[in-house]
Amino acid sequence: MTRADLIVTGIGDLATMAKGPVPRVGAAMRELGRISRAAVAVDQGRFVFVGSEARCRREVRLRSEGTRWNAGGGSVVPGFVDPHTHALFAGDRAAELDLKIAGASYTEIARRGGGLFQTVRATRAAGGPQLLRAAEARLVRMGAQGTTTCEVKSGYALTPAGEIRLLTLVPGLARRTGLRLVPTFLGAHAVPPEFADRPDKYVTALIQQALPTIARRRLAVFCDAFCEPGFFSVAETERLLRAARTAGLELKVHADEFVRSGGAALAARLRCRSADHLLESSPDDYAALADAGVTAVLLPLTPLASFARRASPGRALVDAGVPVAVGTDLSPNSWVESMPLVLAHSVYSARLTPAEALTAATVNSAHAIGVSADAGQIAVGRPADFAVFDVPSVERIPYQWDLAPARVYRRGIRFPPAEPGMA
Ligand code: FE
Numbered sequence: 419m420t421r422a423d424l425i426v427t428g429i430g431d432l433a434t435m436a437k438g439p440v441p442r443v444g445a446a447m448r449e450l451g452r453i454s455r456a457a458v459a460v461d462q463g464r465f466v467f468v469g470s471e472a473r474c475r476r477e478v479r480l481r482s483e484g485t486r487w488n489a490g491g492g493s494v495v496p497g498f499v500d501p502h503t504h505a506l507f508a509g510d511r512a513a514e515l516d517l518k519i520a521g522a523s524y525t526e527i528a529r530r531g532g533g534l535f536q537t538v539r540a541t542r543a544a545g546g547p548q549l550l551r552a553a554e555a556r557l558v559r560m561g562a563q564g565t566t567t568c569e570v571k572s573g574y575a576l577t578p579a580g581e582i583r584l585l586t587l588v589p590g591l592a593r594r595t596g597l598r599l600v601p602t603f604l605g606a607h608a609v610p611p612e613f614a615d616r617p618d619k620y621v622t623a624l625i626q627q628a629l630p631t632i633a634r635r636r637l638a639v640f641c642d643a644f645c646e647p648g649f650f651s652v653a654e655t656e657r658l659l660r661a662a663r664t665a666g667l668e669l670k671v672h673a674d675e676f677v678r679s680g681g682a683a684l685a686a687r688l689r690c691r692s693a694d695h696l697l698e699s700s701p702d703d704y705a706a707l708a709d710a711g712v713t714a715v716l717l718p719l720t721p722l723a724s725f726a727r728r729a730s731p732g733r734a735l736v737d738a739g740v741p742v743a744v745g746t747d748l749s750p751n752s753w754v755e756s757m758p759l760v761l762a763h764s765v766y767s768a769r770l771t772p773a774e775a776l777t778a779a780t781v782n783s784a785h786a787i788g789v790s791a792d793a794g795q796i797a798v799g800r801p802a803d804f805a806v807f808d809v810p811s812v813e814r815i816p817y818q819w820d821l822a823p824a825r826v827y828r829r830g831i832r833f834p835p836a837e838p839g840m841a
Contacts, residue, residue, distance in 0.1 A: 420466050420478045422459035424802070424830050427471050428488035432456035433495045433776060433812040434468060436797040441713055441741035441785040448773040450812065451795075458494065460802040463829035468796055492824060493812045495776060497566025497803030498757035499783040499794050502694055502715050502745035504604070505553050505560075506584050506591075507574045509540030511750040524724055524751065525648050525676060534574075534608050537750045541574035541584075550587055550594070556748065556755060557595045561833045563756040564805035564823045567598040567784065567793040569745070571642060573607030578627035581605040585637035596828055596835065598803075600787045602670065603632050606643035606650050606658050621654050625661040633665035639788060640691065642670040645681035652680040659688055668788060674699040675720075686710040692743070692786045696735070697721060697728045704731075704738035713741045713786045716778070718763035723752035732768025732778075743783035744768070744775065758823070761816040772813040802830035 437451035457474035459467035467478045480486055514536075517527055527533035541549065553570075560568060570591070572584040585601050592599040605624040613620035632638050641662030645655040659669045668691045673681025675695035685693035686706035693699075693707060694715040707714060716730040735742050744764045746754040754760065757779055764775035784794030792801050805823040807815055815821055826833040 420459065421481055422461045422466055422478050423481050423484040424460040425457060425474065425478060425480050425484070425486045426489055426494070426806070427457045427474065427486070428490050428492070429456040429458070429494045430454065430489070430491035431493040431811045432458070432796065433493070434796040435496050435777065435781045436795045440790045441782045442777050443708070443739050443741050444736065447736060447742070447777040447782070448771060450773055450776060452812070456494070458796065458802070458804070460830035463802055463831070465796060465798050465800055465802050468798055489806050490808070491810060493807045493809050493815065494796070494804050495807070495812055495815065496780045496794050496796050497805055497826065497828065498564045498779050499567040499787065499789065500560065500565045500745045500757055501569050501692070501743050501783040501786040502717055502747050503568055503570055504573055504747070504749035505556055505568070505570045506549060506572060506587060507537050507541050507750055508544035508549055508552060509537060509750065510753070511536060518725055523676070525646070528608060529648065531611070533751065535611065537574050538576050538610065542580060546583070546587060550591060553587070553591055554594050557591065557597055558834045560748070560755045560757070561595060561597050561826060561828065563758055564826050565597070565757050566803035566826070566828045566833070567600070567789055569600045569602055569787045571602040571604040572638070573604030576605065576608060576610035578605070578623055581628050582631055582637065585632060596833065598789065598793060600640070600789060601638045602640040602642050603628070603638035603662070603667065604642045604644070606655070608644060608649055617650055617654050621650070621658050624658060629661055629665045633667065638667060640670050641667040642672060644672040645684065646672070646676050646679055652684050655681070656684055656688065659690070670694060674703070678703070682707060685712050691788065695720065696731060697726060699731070701734070701738065704735055704740055708739040711741070713743050713782060715743045715745055715783070715786050716764070716768055717745055717747035717752070718760060718767045719754045720747045720752045721767070730768040732764060732770040736770065736774055741782050741785065742770070742774070742778050743786040744778040745783060756820065758815060758821050759819065762819045765816045772816040775816040776812060803828050
């Protein structure tokens with residue numbers, strides 16, 4: 419008899435995502451590993467049973483102090499894995515919308531010292547406690563929407579010491595929220611005013627003054643860079659990423675978001691873990707990413723926030739055999755916290771099927787941030803991270819634009835533990 423401290427019965431449709439290779443490509447992205455009339459049991463934060471209700475009744479016994487809950491025929495999916503966020507920032511850029519609507523691009527606004535640089539000024543001026551409180555409130559709201567694992571990038575200090583300071587906040591943020599956070603060093607988010615027109619010198623400063631400390635103190639798992647004209651060239655990006663890899667970090671690229679600048683091709687050549695955005699990448703780039711096994715991280719809300727002409731090329735990438743993941747790109751430029759909203763746009767903008775979208779938001783996004791061993795799937799032995807939705811089938815989650823979970827569990831405990839705070 420298996421002992422459990424939590425048993426959830428009455429699951430009408432359970433998508434375990436536990437069948438098939440990781441990451442999933444092509445038709446395998448539509449395999450949900452589903453069980454109907456299902457139950458899950460949890461003990462000390464990990465699944466101890468996943469299967470039919472009938473078998474659960476026979477095989478699992480609730481501990482005397484344990485909890486039993488009936489999901490009332492609802493649907494259960496793994497806790498979402500958000501593989502791309504800029505969650506550590508101060509302030510907001512609501513006022514920038516007027517400029518964007520008048521036709522100013524992200525790059526033009528930044529060139530005038532606004533946009534991202536406004537956030538850099540606010541973030542540099544903010545104290546650690548202020549940054550922590552703001553990020554914590556956002557992450558708690560994200561968790562309430564079903565995100566249990568989340569990547570967090572630095573990138574709004576743009577000095578070696580400031581970037582290190584941002585990364586040192588991440589472990590405390592994970593403790594305070596209870597979420598699993600994966601830190602990424604994005605010192606090369608933009609060229610700071612102190613190094614205007616000398617991006618190469620800034621890259622050298624990051625390599626010499628930030629990377630050694632980040633690697634030694636294990637402050638980041640990944641190194642990312644914004645490879646676009648006006649930001650970092652392919653050569654500068656490559657120099658930074660090669661140094662990061664030598665220091666022991668894994669690699670990501672913000673690639674081909676505004677123009678086809680060669681970011682995706684570079685990601686393929688360096689066999690990065692992921693290439694993110696890819697709005698302007700070509701079919702040749704898709705083939706190179708597929709050959710290299712690079713995961714495409716799509717941020718389907720960002721083109722809307724940037725008033726871009728193109729939608730995320732989800733359909734084309736899946737059809738080209740590239741493993742596709744999806745995320746929020748939470749930032750002051752595109753303030754998206756909800757993975758259910760991302761799932762809807764994965765379908766309605768990026769043209770993934772609902773099953774592909776669910777794969778992209780769980781098992782493939784876990785792979786994109788190197789945590790597939792214990793996030794993105796519901797299986798015995800794994801952390802009990804899952805979301806329950808009051809709908810009869812999991813396809814209804816991407817189908818309905820902004821369906822909120824009825825309950826979220828992180829390591830078998832209901833999330834959030836307290837009321838979410840203000841932004
Ligand atoms: Fe981003």
